[in-house]
Amino acid sequence: MADSENPQEDISVPPAFEGGIEVAIRSRELSYSPYSSFRVGCCIQTKCGKYISGSNVENASYGASICAERTAVVRAVMDGHTDDWACIAISGDSLQQCISPCGICRQVLREFTNPKTFPVVMLNGDGTKRRLMTLEELLPDSFGPDDLHHTA
Ligand code: THU
Numbered sequence: 001m002a003d004s005e006n007p008q009e010d011i012s013v014p015p016a017f018e019g020g021i022e023v024a025i026r027s028r029e030l031s032y033s034p035y036s037s038f039r040v041g042c043c044i045q046t047k048c049g050k051y052i053s054g055s056n057v058e059n060a061s062y063g064a065s066i067c068a069e070r071t072a073v074v075r076a077v078m079d080g081h082t083d084d085w086a087c088i089a090i091s092g093d094s095l096q097q098c099i100s101p102c103g104i105c106r107q108v109l110r111e112f113t114n115p116k117t118f119p120v121v122m123l124n125g126d127g128t129k130r131r132l133m134t135l136e137e138l139l140p141d142s143f144g145p146d147d148l149h150h151t152a
Pocket of ligand 1: 038040055057068084099105109
């Protein structure tokens with residue numbers, strides 16, 4: 001249920017996601033973000049309960065920076081997890097508002113998930129504000145792996 005005083009807030013996040021939420025918040029401490037000073041942490045939780053964390057890693061050539069979500073995606077794939085993700089939780093440094101994943105990260109998450117059902121938990125810096133959306137809500141009518149198999 002959305003909080004009427006703060007429509008961004010939605011605390012109806014399943015209890016099973018609490019572990020991943022904690023990991024996402026703590027992962028901000030490993031952020032390398034000297035240019036933006038905006039730390040982001042995230043956690044992909046697998047269906048068997050494994051936590052795969054990520055943080056944003058910036059670069060002096062700003063465009064070479066990588067978001068927390070993509071850090072976690074790369075780690076998940078390298079750990080052999082490509083098709084068993086339960087959810088992702090993301091925490092940004094703002095206390096006022098929940099972070100929302102960037103467009104590139106939405107597309108990268110799309111590669112390994114069923115967008116219709118994959119839950120994205122968006123958090124503020126301490127987890128007191130929470131939003132829950134499916135990836136499809138964040139990235140409607142998306143292009144994915146199956147779309148490559150329908151050539152003429
Ligand atoms: N950032 C993320 O890590 N994830 C997002 O979803 C949005 C933005 C990072 C990129 C950059 O290091 C910093 O936040 C400021 O944009």
